Amino acid sequence: MTRGRDDSPIVVLEHVSRRYDDLAAVWDVGLSVSAGEVLCLLGPSGCGKTTTLRMVAGVERPDSGRIFIEGVEVDSEDCFVPPERRNIGLMFQDHALFPHMSVVENVAFGLRGMNASERREKALRGLERVDMRAAADFYPDRLSGGEQQRVALARALAPGPGVMLMDEPFSGLDKRLRDSIRDDTLTLLKSIGACSLLVTHDPEEAMRMGDKIALMRRGRLLQLGSPEDMYYRPVDAEVAFFFSDFNEIRGVVKQGLIATPFGSIGPRERFNESQEVCVLVRQEAFGLAGGEGRICVRARVWRARLLGSDSLIEFRLGEGEELFRARLPGITLPAQGDWLDLYFDPAKVLVFA
Numbered sequence: 359m360t361r362g363r364d365d366s367p368i369v370v371l372e373h374v375s376r377r378y379d380d381l382a383a384v385w386d387v388g389l390s391v392s393a394g395e396v397l398c399l400l401g402p403s404g405c406g407k408t409t410t411l412r413m414v415a416g417v418e419r420p421d422s423g424r425i426f427i428e429g430v431e432v433d434s435e436d437c438f439v440p441p442e443r444r445n446i447g448l449m450f451q452d453h454a455l456f457p458h459m460s461v462v463e464n465v466a467f468g469l470r471g472m473n474a475s476e477r478r479e480k481a482l483r484g485l486e487r488v489d490m491r492a493a494a495d496f497y498p499d500r501l502s503g504g505e506q507q508r509v510a511l512a513r514a515l516a517p518g519p520g521v522m523l524m525d526e527p528f529s530g531l532d533k534r535l536r537d538s539i540r541d542d543t544l545t546l547l548k549s550i551g552a553c554s555l556l557v558t559h560d561p562e563e564a565m566r567m568g569d570k571i572a573l574m575r576r577g578r579l580l581q582l583g584s585p586e587d588m589y590y591r592p593v594d595a596e597v598a599f600f601f602s603d604f605n606e607i608r609g610v611v612k613q614g615l616i617a618t619p620f621g622s623i624g625p626r627e628r629f630n631e632s633q634e635v636c637v638l639v640r641q642e643a644f645g646l647a648g649g650e651g652r653i654c655v656r657a658r659v660w661r662a663r664l665l666g667s668d669s670l671i672e673f674r675l676g677e678g679e680e681l682f683r684a685r686l687p688g689i690t691l692p693a694q695g696d697w698l699d700l701y702f703d704p705a706k707v708l709v710f711a
């Protein structure tokens with residue numbers, strides 16, 4: 359089933375909470391996901407991502423709050439629609455293909471209301487979408503982890519679910535395979551217009567896959583927004599640190615400016631005179647001097663390491679002073695004790711009360 363993308367919410371959670379004894383595993387969570395949209399539930403281990411997903415699936419019930427799928431109330435104090443009637447597809451880290459069934463039988467398994475040859479035809483078309491048609495008659499143990507994950511995706515999508523629920527589906531794959539399967543999965547989800555919820559603890563994966571990110575901690579939703587919101591407009595320092603590495607500086611507002619070791623900065627936000635603030639300076643805020651009209655500092659190198667496409671320079675501004683980190687593009691590997699002239703871009707700074 360192909361759906362056009364519109365803004366009507368397909369999955370809606372209102373004030374959803376779930377306790378296990380004394381633990382509020384999920385607390386007062388509200389969110390909505392539209393057709394064609396991918397929402398990533400992101401956060402550290404134990405923050406309530408899986409419990410939230412399981413409540414949408416209907417395999418776990420909230421203690422309070424309401425859940426709607428495609429405009430129908432599926433869980434609240436007054437009603438409960440069981441998982442098999444929620445029109446959802448599920449995909450987990452352990453792809454859990456049936457070992458005694460061939461690939462095509464696995465994909466055909468959840469198809470209802472058609473005869474055997476129609477089911478096989480539909481399953482084969484599903485396998486074609488994930489580039490696995492050639493393996494239709496193999497058994498799962500002949501497939502690599504990535505191939506099994508593609509088949510699991512085809513199986514989840516075969517009945518044409520309106521909602522795809524995925525729990526860390528790529529975490530068992532090695533990095534290169536993970537990147538390509540992530541991209542293929544996203545393209546496929548977008549092409550069929552499914553509304554998707556994806557659980558991940560990896561901020562990069564959430565930025566890459568998500569139209570929206572719901573960042574959770576200890577059962578609570580810290581921020582819900584686009585990847586750009588989370589990166590450029592985090593609601594507090596905790597959210598900021600989840601997505602980026604920063605140098606943290608304490609400062610005081612004087613005449614609208616904050617003095618930092620890299621010069622005075624004028625925050626975009628309004629702060630009171632003499633208010634204490636936390637200044638977060640992105641590691642990417644620094645560059646090798648040469649940029650016009652920017653603040654420059656002399657940095658004494660403590661350590662330099664190559665991180666791949668960037669170099670990480672740890673430096674101090676003077677003997678015994680605080681250690682800062684700069685991430686410079688390309689290969690810059692000065693020796694310990696060298697002096698570097700760095701420019702500093704005050705736009706790459708966040709300030710919080």
Ligand code: ATP
Nearest residue numbers: 378381383401402403404405406407408409410559
């Ligand atoms: P992870 O990334 O490690 O899977 P998560 O963010 O998905 O973590 P949940 O699995 O939702 O977290 O668990 C949230 C909290 O609820 C955890 O502290 C967990 O131990 C607890 N919890 C989850 N399921 C149960 C259960 N059936 N009984 C008791 N406690 C549970």
